[in-house]
Amino acid sequence: MKIKAVSLFCGCGGMDLGLLGGFDFLENHYCSLPFQIIYAADNDTYATTLYNDNFEHKCMIKDVKDINPDEIPEHDILLGGFPCQSFSISAQNPPRLGYTDERGKLFFEIVRILKVKQPRFFIAENVKGLLSANKGKAFPAIIEEFKSSGYYVKYKLFNASHYGVPQKRERVFMVGFKEITDYDRFEFPESITLGEAIVNLESVINKEAHLEEKWYFSEKAVSGMLKVRHKMNKGREQNLQKPCNTISSHLSKVSLNSTDPVLKINGRYRRFTPLEAANIQSFPNTFRFSSVSENRQYRAIGNAVPPVLMWHIAKQLVKVCE
Numbered sequence: 509m510k511i512k513a514v515s516l517f518c519g520c521g522g523m524d525l526g527l528l529g530g531f532d533f534l535e536n537h538y539c540s541l542p543f544q545i546i547y548a549a550d551n552d553t554y555a556t557t558l559y560n561d562n563f564e565h566k567c568m569i570k571d572v573k574d575i576n577p578d579e580i581p582e583h584d585i586l587l588g589g590f591p592c593q594s595f596s597i598s599a600q601n602p603p604r605l606g607y608t609d610e611r612g613k614l615f616f617e618i619v620r621i622l623k624v625k626q627p628r629f630f631i632a633e634n635v636k637g638l639l640s641a642n643k644g645k646a647f648p649a650i651i652e653e654f655k656s657s658g659y660y661v662k663y664k665l666f667n668a669s670h671y672g673v674p675q676k677r678e679r680v681f682m683v684g685f686k687e688i689t690d691y692d693r694f695e696f697p698e699s700i701t702l703g704e705a706i707v708n709l710e711s712v713i714n715k716e717a718h719l720e721e722k723w724y725f726s727e728k729a730v731s732g733m734l735k736v737r738h739k740m741n742k743g744r745e746q747n748l749q750k751p752c753n754t755i756s757s758h759l760s761k762v763s764l765n766s767t768d769p770v771l772k773i774n775g776r777y778r779r780f781t782p783l784e785a786a787n788i789q790s791f792p793n794t795f796r797f798s799s800v801s802e803n804r805q806y807r808a809i810g811n812a813v814p815p816v817l818m819w820h821i822a823k824q825l826v827k828v829c830e
Contacts, residue, residue, distance in 0.1 A: 510544035511829060512583040514627070516572050516590075516618065518548045520558040520797075520808040522789065523589050523633065526818025531792040534711060536672065538819045541826055546581050554804040555811070561796045572617040577624035585825070586625070588618040589633040589813050615650065622657040628686050629825060630654075633813055636665060636678040651682070659684035660691035668817045669751035670699035673790045674707040677754045677814060681821060693828045697820040710748035712787035713771070723778040725764055730777055733764035745772045752788050757810035759785055760803040785809045790816035 515524050525531060530540035548567035550556050559567040591614055622630060632654075639647050654661050661684045668677040685691040701707055717723055746752055746769045753769040762768040762779045771778050780788065782797055782805040789812055797805045 509542070511542055511585060511826075512581070513543050513545045513585045513587060514580055514583045514625075515545055515548040515567075515587040516550075516575075516621070517588060517614070518550045518559060518567055519552065519555045519589070519811050519813075521548075521562055521567075522791065522812030522815050523587055523631075523818050524548065524559075524563065525791070525795070526813065526815040527587065527822045529819050529822070531794065531815065533672070533787075533790050533792050533816055534707065538816065541819070541822050542829075543585070543822065546583060549575060552808075554800045555808045557800055558797060558805075558808050561799050572614060575617070575621070577621050580621065580625060583625065583627050585629040585631065586618070586622060586627050587631050590614050590618060615653075619653050619657050622654070622659070622684075626658060626686060628690065630659065630682075630684040631821070631825075632682040632684075633679055634682075636680060638680055639665065647680075654682065654684050657684075659686060660688055661685075662691065662694060662696070664696045666817060666821075668790070668814045669706055670701055671697065671814075671817045671820050672701050672707055673751070673788075673814045673816050674709050674712050675752045675754065675788045675790075675814065676750075677789075677817075679813070679817075683821070683825070690828050695824060697824050700820070706751060708749050709746055709752045709788070712784060713748065714781060714784055717778070717781050717784070718773050723781060725770075725777045725779070729764050733777075744768055744770050745777070746770065755780070755785055755788055755810050757807040759810050760806035782806060782809065790814040 513527060518524055524545055527543045528541060529538045531538055545565050548565065549570040549572065550567060551569065551571040553569055556567045556569050618632060641647065651661050661682055663680055663682040665678060665680045668675050683694065685694065744764065744767060755769060758768060759780065762770065764777060782802055785806060786795065786797060786809050789809055
C-alpha cells in the first residue's frame with residue numbers, strides 16, 4: 509500500500525526523489541520506498557520543467573499562496589522545503605512569529621494547509637541559520653506554530669556528508685506526527701559515513717571537464733581575487749579528498765571573490781559543471797537537467813534537497829508505517 513504524499517515548494521525534485529527512492533548514486537542503490545506523490549507544486553517555471561522531465565507524476569506551476577486546501581487530495585504526508593527567509597518575532601505579548609518580507613509568508617502557508625488537511629505526517633526543511641534566527645527566538649516559535657496545527661514535532665540538524673553525500677551541507681529537518689504513537693516510534697537516521705568512510709569530492713569530479721576552457725576563470729578574475737585574498741576568512745579552493753563546501757543557487761554566478769566553492773586544477777581555478785554540481789548534491793546521473801539553460805540548472809540544483817539525505821530520513825518514516 510502506497511503512502512500518499514503532497515509536495516510544496518518541490519523545486520526540481522530533490523526531496524521528492526529521495527522520498528520515492530529507486531535510484532543509484534555512485535556505487536550504491538537506494539531502493540524504492542512505498543511513497544506515491546499525488547500532488548506537487550512550485551512557482552518556478554524552470555524548476556518545474558526539470559521536475560516534469562524526471563517524474564511520471566507532474567508538478568503544477570502554482571504559487572502556494574494561491575492553493576486552496578480543498579483542491580489538494582487527501583494524503584498521508586506533506587513535504588515542505590520552504591524557502592529560506594528572515595523571520596522576526598514581533599513585540600507582542602505573547603510573542604508571535606512574523607516575517608520581514610513577502611517570502612516570510614510562505615511558512616504560514618504550510619501551516620494553513622496542515623490545519624485543514626491534517627495529514628498523518630509532515631516533513632519541513634530549512635537552512636541551519638533558522639535555528640539561530642532572531643537571536644534564537646524564531647525557531648521555537650516555528651515549532652509552536654506546527655504544534656498548534658495539531659502535531660507532535662521532532663527536529664534534527666543534519667550534515668549531508670554524514671549520509672553518503674559528498675557535501676558538507678547543513679540543514680534542519682522538522683518531522684511532524686498527528687499521533688503520539690508515531691512520534692514515539694520515529695527515530696532520525698544515524699550517521700553512516702564518517703571518518704575514512706566519508707564520500708569525497710573527487711568521487712564526483714569529471715576529469716574530462718579539466719580540458720574544457722569554458723569552465724576556467726579568466727586571468728583577470730584570478731588577479732582580482734589574489735589582491736583581496738588576505739581579507740577573506742573562508743577558502744574557496746576545495747580539497748578533493750574531503751566533501752565539498754555547501755553549494756547554493758549562486759553557482760550560476762560563481763565568483764572567486766566570494767566563498768563559493770571552486771576547483772584548482774593544475775594551478776588554474778575552475779567552476780563546477782552542472783553535472784558535477786548535481787552529483788555534489790547526490791542527484792543520480794540519470795536525472796535530466798538539459799532542458800533548461802545552464803544558469804537555471806545551477807539555480808535549481810543549488811536550491812534542492814540532497815536526494816540521498818532525504819532517502820535516509822524517509823526510510824526511517826517507513827518503519828513507523830510498518
